[in-house]
Amino acid sequence: MIPFNKPYLTGKEAHYLYDAVYTGKLSGNGKYTQLCQKFFKETYGFGKCLLTTSCTDALEMAAILINIEPGDEVIMPSYTFVSTANAFVLRGAKIIFADSRKDHPGIDESSIEALITDKTKAIVPVHYAGVACDMDIIMDLAAKYNLFVVEDAAQAIDSYYTDRNGVKKALGSIGHLAAFSFHETKNIISGEGGMLAINDMQFADRAEIIWEKGTNRSAFFRGEVDKYGWVDMGSSFLPSELISSFLWAQLENIEKIQTKRKQHWEQYYNGLKDWAAANDVMMPFVPSFATGNGHMFYLVCKNPQQRKELIKKLKDNDILAVFHYLSLHKSPFYKEKYDGRNLPQSDYYSDCLIRLPLFFDLNEKQLKLIISTITATI
Amino acid sequence: MIPFNKPYLTGKEAHYLYDAVYTGKLSGNGKYTQLCQKFFKETYGFGKCLLTTSCTDALEMAAILINIEPGDEVIMPSYTFVSTANAFVLRGAKIIFADSRKDHPGIDESSIEALITDKTKAIVPVHYAGVACDMDIIMDLAAKYNLFVVEDAAQAIDSYYTDRNGVKKALGSIGHLAAFSFHETKNIISGEGGMLAINDMQFADRAEIIWEKGTNRSAFFRGEVDKYGWVDMGSSFLPSELISSFLWAQLENIEKIQTKRKQHWEQYYNGLKDWAAANDVMMPFVPSFATGNGHMFYLVCKNPQQRKELIKKLKDNDILAVFHYLSLHKSPFYKEKYDGRNLPQSDYYSDCLIRLPLFFDLNEKQLKLIISTITATI
Numbered sequence: 001m002i003p004f005n006k007p008y009l010t011g012k013e014a015h016y017l018y019d020a021v022y023t024g025k026l027s028g029n030g031k032y033t034q035l036c037q038k039f040f041k042e043t044y045g046f047g048k049c050l051l052t053t054s055c056t057d058a059l060e061m062a063a064i065l066i067n068i069e070p071g072d073e074v075i076m077p078s079y080t081f082v083s084t085a086n087a088f089v090l091r092g093a094k095i096i097f098a099d100s101r102k103d104h105p106g107i108d109e110s111s112i113e114a115l116i117t118d119k120t121k122a123i124v125p126v127h128y129a130g131v132a133c134d135m136d137i138i139m140d141l142a143a144k145y146n147l148f149v150v151e152d153a154a155q156a157i158d159s160y161y162t163d164r165n166g167v168k169k170a171l172g173s174i175g176h177l178a179a180f181s182f183h184e185t186k187n188i189i190s191g192e193g194g195m196l197a198i199n200d201m202q203f204a205d206r207a208e209i210i211w212e213k214g215t216n217r218s219a220f221f222r223g224e225v226d227k228y229g230w231v232d233m234g235s236s237f238l239p240s241e242l243i244s245s246f247l248w249a250q251l252e253n254i255e256k257i258q259t260k261r262k263q264h265w266e267q268y269y270n271g272l273k274d275w276a277a278a279n280d281v282m283m284p285f286v287p288s289f290a291t292g293n294g295h296m297f298y299l300v301c302k303n304p305q306q307r308k309e310l311i312k313k314l315k316d317n318d319i320l321a322v323f324h325y326l327s328l329h330k331s332p333f334y335k336e337k338y339d340g341r342n343l344p345q346s347d348y349y350s351d352c353l354i355r356l357p358l359f360f361d362l363n364e365k366q367l368k369l370i371i372s373t374i375t376a377t378i
Numbered sequence: 379m380i381p382f383n384k385p386y387l388t389g390k391e392a393h394y395l396y397d398a399v400y401t402g403k404l405s406g407n408g409k410y411t412q413l414c415q416k417f418f419k420e421t422y423g424f425g426k427c428l429l430t431t432s433c434t435d436a437l438e439m440a441a442i443l444i445n446i447e448p449g450d451e452v453i454m455p456s457y458t459f460v461s462t463a464n465a466f467v468l469r470g471a472k473i474i475f476a477d478s479r480k481d482h483p484g485i486d487e488s489s490i491e492a493l494i495t496d497k498t499k500a501i502v503p504v505h506y507a508g509v510a511c512d513m514d515i516i517m518d519l520a521a522k523y524n525l526f527v528v529e530d531a532a533q534a535i536d537s538y539y540t541d542r543n544g545v546k547k548a549l550g551s552i553g554h555l556a557a558f559s560f561h562e563t564k565n566i567i568s569g570e571g572g573m574l575a576i577n578d579m580q581f582a583d584r585a586e587i588i589w590e591k592g593t594n595r596s597a598f599f600r601g602e603v604d605k606y607g608w609v610d611m612g613s614s615f616l617p618s619e620l621i622s623s624f625l626w627a628q629l630e631n632i633e634k635i636q637t638k639r640k641q642h643w644e645q646y647y648n649g650l651k652d653w654a655a656a657n658d659v660m661m662p663f664v665p666s667f668a669t670g671n672g673h674m675f676y677l678v679c680k681n682p683q684q685r686k687e688l689i690k691k692l693k694d695n696d697i698l699a700v701f702h703y704l705s706l707h708k709s710p711f712y713k714e715k716y717d718g719r720n721l722p723q724s725d726y727y728s729d730c731l732i733r734l735p736l737f738f739d740l741n742e743k744q745l746k747l748i749i750s751t752i753t754a755t756i
Contacts, residue, residue: 009400014399027563055614086591191620192406213459230706235465
């Protein structure tokens with residue numbers, strides 16, 4: 001059986017876990033947390049980084065930081081993971097769902113301005129499959145209407161956007177805030193895990209407080225205050241050193257991991273493009289302003305029936321391919337609260353998108369088998 | 379230097395971590411999560427258990443489960459950790475702080491009824507130092523006024539309450555819900571980590587959904603629904619298998635750990651009681667309905683000056699003893715929101731309580747040195 005995903009181990013994870021265990025510092029914000037945070041900040045140009053127990057938690061931190069209150073509106077794509085919305089729902093926000101692009105599951109940037117009202121507080125673009133949304137458009141709208149931008153970069157580590165001036169920027173470094181995931185299905189993993197990147201430095205001090213359960217404990221340990229106490233709302237967002245020591249082993253190998261994943265992606269692309277064109281199947285699109293990061297290889301079938309047959313054919317050949325999100329505006333939880341606008345592209349990706357196995361250890365033979373199984377299908 | 383705390387390793391942590399790493403299942407709700415949850419349920423008689431990334435997160439789950447809404451009032455002691463309050467503040471609750479008992483830092487049960495209004499939704503007793511609050515009184519009030527009880531059992535693993543009928547119940551098994559901590563400072567640890575215990579089974583299904591980001595994913599994997607989606611608010615409350623595999627090694631040794639910690643506690647008690655009586659220092663009190671669990675050994679000095687001198691004397695002898703909470707009703711975050719009632723006992727423990735080193739690896743020589751340093755002090 002070729003699984004859909006298989007977590008990659010660099011071989012050093014257990015070594016760093018041992019080190020963390022036997023030095024005895026296991027709670028959060030220790031040596032490995034700081035090593036990882038420094039790496040991300042320096043490698044990708046984020047303003048400040050804080051590891052979290054999940055990407056969900058990083059999004060929740062963002063919602064607290066921008067002071068989301070009951071009635072505030074937050075614009076995001078309907079075609080996304082539940083956590084993108086939940087983080088803001090937990091603060092009382094009303095979610096305004098946008099449709100996806102026709103050429104890509106990411107938010108249709110041209111549809112956003114019409115959704116902005118005087119209650120809008122934030123836009124949350126999701127860099128689906130690690131492919132950038134058109135951030136110039138989104139940041140311009142944020143400036144025009146005085147909104148915050150929280151990048152949901154769950155899938156977008158080590159991916160880039162080139163702005164209208166030709167400046168190449170890491171995803172997650174552009175919005176006021178950004179959230180990353182290190183869940184075991186991502187490129188770089190720690191089982192469960194995430195990170196908040198803070199680019200608007202007005203949020204830097206408060207982020208640290210919210211991260212540390214609403215206390216100024218970090219400032220205390222730096223000697224900036226003489227005792228620490230309850231100064232804000234907050235939660236326990238920081239992960240154990242068990243998580244960050246594992247993550248550190250992954251980061252040491254990020255180039256190797258990314259090179260291999262991108263090769264897999266290219267091989268899929270080259271092996272499937274002619275077949276896709278002949279069968280009305282949409283190939284993954286990477287706009288000129290974006291890069292890929294080898295996170296995901298997907299196809300969009302012409303209809304649900306074609307997808308169903310493709311998944312079955314692959315399964316019959318011991319290959320596990322899976323669909324992805326279900327439009328959140330049609331979910332049991334939100335459909336009653338939703339204003340009823342049709343979001344046809346979101347529904348299209350919900351019904352027709354299929355993801356193929358893509359993981360580091362996927363080998364040449366397996367890739368060829370998957371490609372040949374698909375091209376022999378229809 | 380004798381530290382205040384030193385995380386104890388049973389020797390099997392790295393082994394189970396290896397197993398989790400090399401079986402490749404690193405995200406949440408895998409083999410070790412289920413082993414730990416089963417252990418707690420069967421050992422302590424909880425209705426259902428869900429591991430969380432922290433005790434804070436378990437309290438947040440409780441606040442969501444009992445539908446805390448803006449304006450709801452929640453009664454809890456002021457002398458507690460910030461997370462007890464934060465979890466409910468995040469849902470918009472108004473915190474009604476109660477004073478502590480004169481003989482113990484736990485909530486003064488006799489003061490609770492006067493604080494109940496028609497907005498009160500929950501009582502959150504904190505089993506300070508692992509010593510039970512008088513749960514009969516609290517559960518009777520909850521029944522009389524139709525309130526929920528969420529036990530903050532962060533420090534209370536493996537401790538008991540004997541009710542008025544002589545039935546001995548594990549702390550965390552009595553309230554509708556209860557939260558535990560496995561932070562590295564606790565008896566049983568996983569670096570960061572916690573657990574929600576669910577005793578009122580009306581919450582069981584929804585708890586699982588909230589835990590899994592507001593989705594019915596768990597029901598899907600049990601084959602109870604044919605696809606899973608967004609059905610409620612929620613977060614990513616479940617910890618990585620890196621956390622639960624580590625925790626499992628601790629649980630295998632819980633009897634050994636508890637026996638040793640309780641011996642340390644007894645040695646402190648017997649070595650310090652005469653000195654305390656002669657110096658107006660309050661010894662830790664364990665009511666007849668409660669047990670100790672060797673979590674913490676504290677003393678309450680007669681005034682702040684005496685505590686200051688004691689901490690200094692210990693430090694001069696390379697022994698790290700520390701104070702504990704600062705009254706939350708006087709915190710920078712809540713003092714403006716507070717109704718102004720004096721809580722003299724809470725302030726007394728804030729000003730005068732000192733905690734002595736207590737950890738598994740504390741040896742006979744160190745214990746004797748700490749005791750003799752104290753008894754030679756004043």
